[in-house]
Amino acid sequence: MVTDGLDALREEIAGCRICRDTPLRGDAYRLPHEPRPVAVISTTARVLIAGQAPGLRVHESGVPFNDPSGDRLRDWLDVDRETFYDRDRFAIVPMGFCFPGYDAKGSDLPPRRECAPQWRERVLAAMPQIELVLAIGQYAQAWHLGGQRRENTTETVRAWQSILFANRPPAVLPLPHPSWRNSGWIKRNPWFERELLPTLRQRINMLVN
Numbered sequence: 001m002v003t004d005g006l007d008a009l010r011e012e013i014a015g016c017r018i019c020r021d022t023p024l025r026g027d028a029y030r031l032p033h034e035p036r037p038v039a040v041i042s043t044t045a046r047v048l049i050a051g052q053a054p055g056l057r058v059h060e061s062g063v064p065f066n067d068p069s070g071d072r073l074r075d076w077l078d079v080d081r082e083t084f085y086d087r088d089r090f091a092i093v094p095m096g097f098c099f100p101g102y103d104a105k106g107s108d109l110p111p112r113r114e115c116a117p118q119w120r121e122r123v124l125a126a127m128p129q130i131e132l133v134l135a136i137g138q139y140a141q142a143w144h145l146g147g148q149r150r151e152n153t154t155e156t157v158r159a160w161q162s163i164l165f166a167n168r169p170p171a172v173l174p175l176p177h178p179s180w181r182n183s184g185w186i187k188r189n190p191w192f193e194r195e196l197l198p199t200l201r202q203r204i205n206m207l208v209n
């Protein structure tokens with residue numbers, strides 16, 4: 001098997017049990033199932049997909065974005081599954097690596113608070129070749145944009161041009177979550193498909209082909 005020097009880090013993450021064994025906020029917040037971290041770390045990909053956290057379907061399959069959200073994201077990027085899952089082209093590192101479970105209303109909980117402080121700096125440091133970060137949703141935007149983040153996700157995504165063209169490597173492009181729950185948001189914000197998506201597709205085409 002080909003190794004790239006990151007296998008030790010991948011193994012360390014694969015064995016992580018922090019949210020199950022020593023949850024940050026005590027027993028009441030223990031991860032309700034066995035951890036299954038899902039992330040694609042790459043020393044060659046030039047694009048990093050910084051998502052939120054795996055859903056149940058991804059937790060069960062161990063394959064990131066293996067769900068309708070992934071289908072929509074691939075459509076936004078204009079890439080097929082084979083390209084999307086090519087580790088030489090895309091790194092996929094969510095803000096929480098494990099499925100966090102559901103809240104009382106049956107919605108996915110936010111990414112686990114333990115995860116980014118524990119792993120993110122190390123993972124990003126191991127991928128200095130990344131040229132474009134797709135910051136999907138509020139949690140990834142909070143981490144990757146810091147003070148450039150606007151008052152909410154809509155306004156942050158609306159400011160995509162000034163954020164994308166800010167002079168710093170890697171470039172960051174904020175995106176809404178591709179969940180079908182955001183279909184109404186996409187309809188209400190037609191500039192997203194009309195103006196942002198063509199630029200996104202052009203960048204992706206440049207960086208993965």
Ligand code: SF4
Pocket residue numbers: 013016017018019020035036037096097098112114115116118
């Ligand atoms: S979510 Fe992150 S910190 Fe928590 S158990 Fe999974 S890998 Fe570890």
